[in-house]
Amino acid sequence: MIQSNWGAFIASLFFILQVHASDTFDSQWLKLLRYNNYNSSFESEADSNAFFLTSRGKTDPEGEYQKFIRVMKTPVSGDNHPVCMFPARALKIFQDNKSTKPDFSKCDKLNRYLKATDPKGASLVFASYFIQKPSSAFGHTFLRLHTNRLGNAALLDFAVDFAASVDTQNPIAYGVKGIIGGFKGRFSRMPYFLKIREYADLDSRDVWEYPLNLTNQELLMLTLHLWEMDQAYFDYYYFSENCSYHILRAIEAVTNKDISKDLKFFVLPIDTIHALSKNNVLLSPKRIPSQYSKVKTSLDSLSQENKLTVLEFYHDPFSFNLNIVNDIFLVDAMIDILNYKFAESLLTDSSDAKTIKLRESLLLKRSQMGSSKQPIISTIDSPSSGHFGSYFDMGYSYGDKKSINLTHAFALHQFKHSPKGFSNKFQMTMGEIQLSLLKNTIKFDSFKIFDVMNASTSFFLEFKPSWRFAIGVSRDFSTTNSVEPFALLNSGVSLLADDDYLLNLSFTFRPRFQEASNQFQLPAGVSLISQRNGQSFQIGIEASIYRNFDLSVYEFKLEPYFRKLINRNLEVYIQSSSRRAETQFSSGFTAFY
Amino acid sequence: MKKILFAAAFSLSLTGSAMAAHGPAGCGLGSMLFQGKSGLVFNVLAATFNGSSGNQTFGMSTGTLGCEDAQSAKVSVVSFVEGNKIALSNDISRGQGETLDAYLELIGQKNVDKSVLQKSYPTIFTKEASAEQIHTNILVALNK
Incomplete structure (x- = not known):
């Protein structure tokens, strides 16, 4: 039994x-x-x-x-x-x-949705780094579904976006909730043109479209799956389960490839592009130029004399005599400049009568001038051709002291790094930690919560000051060689800022708290960055001199460097660093991952 | 002092870290709200001290809010004109461009002579014309 x-x-x-x-x-x-x-x-x-x-x-x-x-x-x-x-x-x-x-x-x-979308393809879209706005500094990704029509106007397609519903105006609550998952993130659909107007025109960010390499079956699955996402919300984590992560996860689900295994815990939009690329999901990208890129292109097609005319127009458009202008390229450039300069008020329908009138007379003039060849938008390296999002740096220091120096940052790019796919005109580092190993001791040198710089000032067109802002703890100028909390506030000009050369001069405040004397100090001074970018190297110098009023001394820092690109994720360097008390030479490598 | 500095550092790091968390977007009101974007140099600071989390939103003055069909995100011609007014006026004054092409595709007139529209610019973009008027004016110009 x-x-x-x-x-x-x-x-x-x-x-x-x-x-x-x-x-x-x-x-x-x-x-x-x-x-x-x-x-x-x-x-x-x-x-x-x-x-x-x-x-x-x-x-x-x-x-x-x-x-x-x-x-x-x-x-x-x-x-x-x-x-x-x-x-x-x-x-x-x-x-x-x-x-x-x-x-x-x-x-x-569902049928109405399917009828309206009926996609013949899909793209991953990357709105590039927008350093002016903290929440967009790392870039943003979303999807474009190419609807099946006779024509192929991208502007009639629609976008699928994943975003947090921000329900607070308080920046602290905003930050805290964002990190601990206090916002709900949802998928949403919207006309694609809205995204283009927002990113390319209003923000003036280049937008990159990467067509997805999907079978018809996968494309159908994607369309149906995005519909399902109407029922979902996800706790939104800025650093990990963010917009780019969820877009990647949707693609992963329909291709059934294990793509997210190639991501780190911290997910940067650019790294999702690298991961998708590695899994053969992306085809070669196309750039939609930003409003600023358009201005640049139209300026390039002008003679030196006309460039000066445009400059005059830019600075005082309202008292400019339009009657003297007969060159079609000049008028085109002026229209682009007006659209760029007044982007926000034009796109938000809040322009004053003066601007509207000027724009109308310019467009009216243009409409009587016939056709011109559209200027060819120059090709530039795509964001995915550049290095990965996090970096690790190891160097050997010799000179007054011998040590092995280790640096790690989870994001993203220093102006010293190779500008391919990025730029030498901005810096965005977050969570950068530096340690040094001396004989048998490990010394904690610095931790920067962030160090952000925007040096992309166009000196020709307008004067927009460059700026840099950093905060953290460091023993950089410590008189007692202890780690001190500091901030860095800097503003100045880039006398030159093109793809090959950066020359930036700025005033700098470097407030810090000195623990030993329990004293708050506010050294102020000037900083200089001069950097030349070759095909596969960067050579430059970073120099600062501060007056420490509290101690009545000058402090300085002089750092020449040479960096050679081995491959896009590996750079080797030699540099020296001189301060009042010491000079160190070091050499090492930076590896991006 | 140290505490204050750390508190400042912490709050700044938090606002600085917000990755692509913009307001609700999608069909309906949210989809038509761009965030207030000012090219302010110290936006990082401004965002912290003004208490603005990038939500100075604006709506477009269309009654349709961009999506006639919340399920499909399908766009009507008038909404398209409304949302692309600046780019469309550029293109018509030049007699070419992507936004003009998209518009013509939307109204099923892909093969018209665009220079006709260019020449009619003054009658299309009349003073303070609404999106609807612009659309009507274009149709009139095309049928002349």
């Missing part, structure tokens, strides 16, 4: 196992519902109950899978049926041979 009971039990167990072996979910199911595997248990990143059919759905992929199979056997009555709300899952179950073909005929909303 006992024996037969056991036999039945084992038989039933075997039956269950057998059923599981052929009937269970696979890796794509996990990806579609955003499950992660933690020590053989599962948890979905999605935080909305509506994203699951069962109450334990967030942690139970098998239960969700079986429930969906059962639900697919019930008649599809209308929009609220799971088949209509989660069409990619329905298709997946059908492909797994667990159901008959899903019936979408009663899904009115």
Whole structure:
């Protein structure tokens, strides 16, 4: 009796196992519902109950899978049926041979969506670094679905974006909530032109479109899957589960490639592009020039004399006599300049009467001038041709002291680094830590929460001061050689700032707190950066001199450097660093990952 | 003092770290709200001390809010003109451009002679013309 009971039990167990072996979910199911595997248990990143059919759905992929199979056997009555709300899952179950073909005929909303989108392709779009705005300094990614029409005007397509719903005006709450996941992030659809107007025209950021390398099947899956995301929200983490991460995860789900394994814990938009690229999901990109790039292009087509005319116009457009202008390229340049200079008020429909009138007379004049050849937008290196987002630096220092110096930053780019795919005119480092190993001791040298610089001033067109801002702790100018909290505030001009050369001169405040004397000090001075970029090297010098009024002494720092690019993710360097008390020579490498 | 400096450092680092967290976007009101973007030099500081998290939003004066169909994000011609007024006027004055091409595709007139529109610029962009008027004026110019 006992024996037969056991036999039945084992038989039933075997039956269950057998059923599981052929009937269970696979890796794509996990990806579609955003499950992660933690020590053989599962948890979905999605935080909305509506994203699951069962109450334990967030942690139970098998239960969700079986429930969906059962639900697919019930008649599809209308929009609220799971088949209509989660069409990619329905298709997946059908492909797994667990159901008959899903019936979408009663899904009115889904059908309207499908009819309107009907994509013939999709692109990952990267709006490049916008250093003026902290939340966009790392760039942003979203999707463009190329709707299937006779024509191919990109502006009629639509965009799918993942963004946090920010519900506070308080910057501290904004920061804290953003880091601990206090905002809800959602996917949304919008006309693609809005994105172009916002990023390229209003922000003046170059926009890069990377076509996705998808099969028709994957494209359909993507379209259906993005529809499912209407039911989802995710706690938004600025550093990890952010906009770019979720866009990547959606692509990962429909291609069923393990792309996110190539990401680090901190996710930078550019790194998602590198990861997708590595997995052969991206094709070569196309650039949509920013408003500023357009101005640059139209200036390039002008004679020196006309350039000066444009300059005059830029500085005082309202008293400029338009009657003297007869050159079509000149008028084109003036229109571009007006659009650039007054971008915000023009695009927000808040221009004053004077601006509107000037623009109208300029456009009217242009309309009577016939056609001109559109200037050719010059090609520049795409963001994905540059280095990866985080870096590690190791160098050996010799001179007054011998030490091994280690630096690590989770993001992103220093002006000293190779400008390919970036620029030598901006710097955005966050979380940079420096240690040095002296014989048997490890010394903590500095931690910069961030060090941001924008030196991209166009001296020809306008005077916009450059700026730099950093905050952290450092023993840089310490008189007691201890680590002191400091900030750096700097503003000046870039006398030259093109792709080959940067020459920046600025006034600098470097407030710090000296622990030993319990004293707050405010040294002030001037800083100079001069850097020449070759094809595969950067040579430059960084110099600062400060007057420390509290101690009535001068402090200075002189750092010439030479960096050679080995490949896009590896640079070697030699540099020296002189301060009042010491001179150090060092050589080493910077590796990006 | 030290505490204050650290507190400042911390709050600044937080605002500085906000990655692409813009306001709600999508069909309906949110989709038409750009954030207030000022090219301010010390935007980092401004964002901290003004208490602005980049939400000086503005709406476009269209009644349709960009998406006639919240499900599909489909755009009507008038909304398209409304949202692309500046670029469209540039293109028409030059007789060429991507925004003009997109508009013509939208109204199913891809193959018209664009120089006709260029010459009609004064009658299309009349003083303070609304998006709807601009659209009508274009159709009139094309049917002359």
